[in-house]
Amino acid sequence: MITKTLSTALLLGLITTSLNAKGMNSPQKIFQKKCNMCHNLTKPKNKQEKMKMTAPPISIAMRSVIIGVDAIEGPVSDSELRELSIEFLTDYLKEPSQEKGYCEDMSYKKFGTMPSMKGFMTDKQIDTVVPWVIDNFSPKKDANGKYIIHSKRK
Secondary structure (H helix, E strand, O other), X not given: OHHHHHHHHHHHHHHHHHHHHOXXXXXXXXXXXXXXXXXXXXXXXXXXXXXXXXXXXXXXXXXXXXXXXXXXXXXXXXXXXHHHHHHHHHHHHHOOOOOOOOOOHHHHHHHOOOOOXXXXXXXXXXXXXXXXXXXXXXXXXXXOXXXXXXXXXX
């Protein structure tokens, strides 16, 4: 019995080490394998790319999240906004709904509601990737504290 338990523990340790060596504990790798299949890193360059989109680019999705959380929870410090955004996005990935989301109506019309990541991502993967996504794709603020929104409209 003890030998079987030790063998199982050793096997699990080797599998975990192998997965970690392949970078599945890296937020960038998790994003590439689990998020980037729907959320592109860049906006579409042409109509054909736009037609292939299955979700908004990650920068657009994060703009909605951060500005939405800030509008509901604010005024808060940047560090509090980060933590509140992490809480929101972690919950949203597991239990998404249009009612609690911050996307514009046109996003829901075009893409629908994001599917739950339960069963597709582990809690550890979500906890690893969410802060990285927030830190790397949230909109920036100008010197006056206003969000910098890049738009084609003039």
